[in-house]
Amino acid sequence: MNVTLQVWRQAGPSAPGGMVRYEANDISPDASFLEMLDVVNERLMAAGEVPIAFDHDCREGICGSCSLMINGVAHGPNKGTATCQLHMRSFADGREISVEPWRSRAFPILRDLVVSREAFDRIIAAGGYISAPTGSAIDGNATLIAKDEVDTAMDAAQCIGCGACVAACPNGSASLFTAAKITHLGLLPQGQPERGLRARRMVEQMDIEGFGGCTLYGECQEACPKLISIDTITRMNRDYLRAAVAPVRAVVSESD
Amino acid sequence: MELRSKVPAGPIELKWDKHRFEMKLVNPANKRKFTVIVVGSGLAGGAAAATLSELGYRVKCFCFQDSPRRAHSIAAQGGINAAKNYRNDGDSVYRLFYDTVKGGDFRAREGNVYRLAQISVEIIDQCVAQGVPFAREYGGLLANRSFGGAQVSRTFYARGQTGQQLLLGAYQALEKEVARGGVTMYSRTEMLDVVVIDGRARGIVVRDLVTGKIESHAADAVVLGTGGYGNVFYLSTNAKGSNATAIWRAHKRGAAFANPCYTQIHPTCIPVSGEYQSKLTLMSESLRNDGRVWVPAAAGDERAPDQIPESERDYYLERRYPSFGNLAPRDIASRAAKAVCDEGRGVGPTRLGVYLDFADAIQRVGASTIRERYGNLFEMYGRITDEDPYRVPMRIFPAVHYTMGGLWVDYNLMSTIPGLHVIGEANFSDHGANRLGASALMQGLADGYFVLPSTIGDYLASEKPAPVDTTHPEFRLTEGEVADRTRKLLAIKGKRTVDSFHRELGRIMWEQCGMARTATGLEQAIVQIPSLREEFWRNVNVPGSDAELNQAVEKAGRVADFLELGELMCRDALHREESCGGHFREEYQTADGEARRDDDRFAYVAAWAYTGDHAAPRLCKEPLDFEYVHLAQRSYK
Ligand SMILES: Cc1cc2nc3c(=O)[nH]c(=O)nc-3n(C[C@H](O)[C@H](O)[C@H](O)COP(=O)(O)OP(=O)(O)OC[C@H]3O[C@@H](n4cnc5c(N)ncnc54)[C@H](O)[C@@H]3O)c2cc1C
Numbered sequence A: 001m002n003v004t005l006q007v008w009r010q011a012g013p014s015a016p017g018g019m020v021r022y023e024a025n026d027i028s029p030d031a032s033f034l035e036m037l038d039v040v041n042e043r044l045m046a047a048g049e050v051p052i053a054f055d056h057d058c059r060e061g062i063c064g065s066c067s068l069m070i071n072g073v074a075h076g077p078n079k080g081t082a083t084c085q086l087h088m089r090s091f092a093d094g095r096e097i098s099v100e101p102w103r104s105r106a107f108p109i110l111r112d113l114v115v116s117r118e119a120f121d122r123i124i125a126a127g128g129y130i131s132a133p134t135g136s137a138i139d140g141n142a143t144l145i146a147k148d149e150v151d152t153a154m155d156a157a158q159c160i161g162c163g164a165c166v167a168a169c170p171n172g173s174a175s176l177f178t179a180a181k182i183t184h185l186g187l188l189p190q191g192q193p194e195r196g197l198r199a200r201r202m203v204e205q206m207d208i209e210g211f212g213g214c215t216l217y218g219e220c221q222e223a224c225p226k227l228i229s230i231d232t233i234t235r236m237n238r239d240y241l242r243a244a245v246a247p248v249r250a251v252v253s254e255s256d
Numbered sequence B: 001m002e003l004r005s006k007v008p009a010g011p012i013e014l015k016w017d018k019h020r021f022e023m024k025l026v027n028p029a030n031k032r033k034f035t036v037i038v039v040g041s042g043l044a045g046g047a048a049a050a051t052l053s054e055l056g057y058r059v060k061c062f063c064f065q066d067s068p069r070r071a072h073s074i075a076a077q078g079g080i081n082a083a084k085n086y087r088n089d090g091d092s093v094y095r096l097f098y099d100t101v102k103g104g105d106f107r108a109r110e111g112n113v114y115r116l117a118q119i120s121v122e123i124i125d126q127c128v129a130q131g132v133p134f135a136r137e138y139g140g141l142l143a144n145r146s147f148g149g150a151q152v153s154r155t156f157y158a159r160g161q162t163g164q165q166l167l168l169g170a171y172q173a174l175e176k177e178v179a180r181g182g183v184t185m186y187s188r189t190e191m192l193d194v195v196v197i198d199g200r201a202r203g204i205v206v207r208d209l210v211t212g213k214i215e216s217h218a219a220d221a222v223v224l225g226t227g228g229y230g231n232v233f234y235l236s237t238n239a240k241g242s243n244a245t246a247i248w249r250a251h252k253r254g255a256a257f258a259n260p261c262y263t264q265i266h267p268t269c270i271p272v273s274g275e276y277q278s279k280l281t282l283m284s285e286s287l288r289n290d291g292r293v294w295v296p297a298a299a300g301d302e303r304a305p306d307q308i309p310e311s312e313r314d315y316y317l318e319r320r321y322p323s324f325g326n327l328a329p330r331d332i333a334s335r336a337a338k339a340v341c342d343e344g345r346g347v348g349p350t351r352l353g354v355y356l357d358f359a360d361a362i363q364r365v366g367a368s369t370i371r372e373r374y375g376n377l378f379e380m381y382g383r384i385t386d387e388d389p390y391r392v393p394m395r396i397f398p399a400v401h402y403t404m405g406g407l408w409v410d411y412n413l414m415s416t417i418p419g420l421h422v423i424g425e426a427n428f429s430d431h432g433a434n435r436l437g438a439s440a441l442m443q444g445l446a447d448g449y450f451v452l453p454s455t456i457g458d459y460l461a462s463e464k465p466a467p468v469d470t471t472h473p474e475f476r477l478t479e480g481e482v483a484d485r486t487r488k489l490l491a492i493k494g495k496r497t498v499d500s501f502h503r504e505l506g507r508i509m510w511e512q513c514g515m516a517r518t519a520t521g522l523e524q525a526i527v528q529i530p531s532l533r534e535e536f537w538r539n540v541n542v543p544g545s546d547a548e549l550n551q552a553v554e555k556a557g558r559v560a561d562f563l564e565l566g567e568l569m570c571r572d573a574l575h576r577e578e579s580c581g582g583h584f585r586e587e588y589q590t591a592d593g594e595a596r597r598d599d600d601r602f603a604y605v606a607a608w609a610y611t612g613d614h615a616a617p618r619l620c621k622e623p624l625d626f627e628y629v630h631l632a633q634r635s636y637k
């Protein structure tokens, strides 16, 4: 099959960018979207041109590296599908396809379709964990966890941290990402002691990073390759409010 | 080079405890004076970096992805083993130890494997404490499933995303330490060399993948948790970025490379469909709990699977291995699939495939239970092949998946370069010639959470490395070499792309050093690979510059290393005149086509020392003794 691509090219973080047109001819409909880009890049290089930079690694929808706006939709047309799992058979022959990076204040473009998502790491660092230093654990079966509870926690824990939720949100909010972690850990008995503090710190970090606020458009759950529900955001807001009214006790850091 | 395994003396159950007592400790106040570099943020590296920081060391951690959470461990599907015996089905530390030594076809060190089995139990507790949502039974207890090569149910899992959940646990612990100031994380940073001063590993040289800048980092010890090298075959189940550069560079600086030819070809992957194919997708081995593997009984049968009656199907694993059936170990299942395809009984458009059929299981337990167990795998299969595995049997074929070989390490996980430790898939340690399913996650986490954090203390306390910083001339020298190499790649401006070389290397490796190897084929490969390498350095086309984000430069450097490593793998395979585990030499097989080991000649670890770009590597041997699990031909019949 043949498609025409309009691809965002930008040589560096502060370089100007723009859309460039490429003809992608003789592409197998069984190729994945990224394999189609591989073919285009091979041809560009053969012609002595600089290939299109894009993030990818596992190519099976789990690492969260791939991150393309395809025809204005995060990860393209198929629901619950990351870019790397999208196949060319999902596009009509002869179609024009636009390919752009995630656009968000908090995700600066590094080159072409590659953005920096370090803000996500900092949100996790702010509190997206259960403190359990190695060696201190009790037997795994000592705490019973009801099956549906762990299943619901797992639904949220599946987040791959790709950032599609941010890219899809008209406000550029990172609420779905943050709420997924708060929900995962907050549903488990092990996660209770730090639950309030976790919600407060993560939400505050989200604001510090420059992500927008959530007005429940719901675009994020439509774009999420793991179909994480915005119910998690309600949960996050509840935990956050509860923590915000609770008295704050100083946290003692052992490195002092 | 003398290889001292340093496995402690004494009864196997007491070795690790005794060793832990005998090792020197670093006093808590002194720990923060030591800097440890951890390259890699997968299960092994992530767990090690977090734990070392919790202990009080200053840690610098590196990964080439944009976030430590994206390490290739994230893709592991099926599960992680532990000898908890929660099922009361006869499991024990000793049985896991026994299964692993036997599964590895008697080519692993007993002392290491026993320790791994012991620690397996603590890993599950640790991960539960971090909030890893392992599957649970209705009563709230942890659930288990079975994996190949075992007759007990000891695999813990989180749907089909076990690696993801375990890695997120380690990643979150790592980020907690980043926030506390114990770990400095360097993402999008690739290690391109290790710096050795006075015979000890004292730092690394890296390239910032965003700016292209070459920089040095000094430390008191260096840890590599950089994963496996399966991508030498171009097509594999590994992530696209997985590479051998870190371990290969360390090898060239003096670290012996052990058993490079031991590669695991996984039996259940989605078959190749076309030339554009960039990677192969694994279907977790856990599917073999419920799926039955078969091909038509007659060669050339082109009927659709539902048109082939039971009597004309050959459930060849159940037929050949009645007691393990579809759960025969990976090496055996893969070779059996190759054998039936060689007989012309393969299925699918390329005839390089066998069926994995769930019809019986769906009838027995219902489609909803199957969906619950494997839903995401079925979905993934459907997406890739455009077929519905609930109705049509899956088509699967073996693919390169894991590398048992890696840098040689002693019981303390230290390589032959003092101060350079190697953990996870990057080392050679625990799986012998074949890894059992669900054991890589176990080993990576055992190394990272429990073994290395203890043993590195002993190194630091005994060696007391002298202070060194990056102004040392050795850093300048290494930086210069690294920069030169990148410049050289960019200056070639030849006609062929990096991928075209990589694909060609992969074809050679798959044909000559894949599922079945022969002396003739390997000898041919040892001629073909150097000539391909020579063409690469003359005719590769790497566009762009070195002072920017340049994915072609990254790839070129990695492929250049694969072009060297591939040759070493073939040399190792050629020298090992026996068949064992994943290494199958056609000349050495039993009358019924099983691997024939030669314990008299080859019960050793083959560790290769680098002797120069134009010299043959030197073979060093570490003999293997089997005191507990007696050498015997493996039987899964
Ligand atoms: C599809 C798939 C499914 C699997 N399923 C299972 C399973 O169910 N059970 C099981 O036990 N095992 C499974 N395995 C095997 C297992 O996942 C791996 O062996 C294991 O996760 C490897 O972990 P690691 O920490 O050693 O390396 P990795 O997770 O590969 O991490 C390597 C790290 O090193 C970094 N790195 C590499 N090179 C450099 C460099 N030069 N500079 C800087 N950083 C570098 C990377 O950025 C990364 O952070 C599976 C493997 C695959 C491919």
Ligand code: FES
Pocket (backbone or CB within 6 Å): A055, A056, A057, A058, A059, A060, A061, A062, A063, A064, A065, A066, A082, A083, A084, A085, A160
């Ligand atoms: S490349 Fe890993 S999720 Fe797409």
